[in-house]
Amino acid sequence: MGRLIALLILLIPGCLAAAGIKLMRDTVFGVLINPFQILWLQGLTGIIFFAGGLYLLGGFIFYRDRKRNQVSPRFRKKQRDRGA
Structure with missing residues (x-):
């Protein structure tokens, strides 16, 4: 069920980006x-629309x-010291 909800949430920005591409194409x-x-x-x-969706x-x-x-080392979260 969680994967289905995540897919539906990802479809919204995907459709937004697709609508942006269509609007730009029609403008050209x-x-x-x-x-x-x-x-x-x-x-x-x-x-x-395209930039927001992307x-x-x-x-x-x-x-x-x-x-x-799974990202390169420069994008990993920094570990904070939990010292006294």
Whole structure:
């Protein structure tokens, strides 16, 4: 059940990034989608959607790999001294 919930949570930023790619593609070809009035605003929204979706997906993967200690040494968590 936990894996299914994690998959559903990952689908949201993936769909957001895909929508951003579609908006950017439509901007390049000059196709204006209904809620937007200006073409450059549609392109800017596409860039924001794509960057946000990619940021969330990459952050999730990085957090999971860091927790499992599968990242390079410079990205590993620093050990704090628990001295007196």
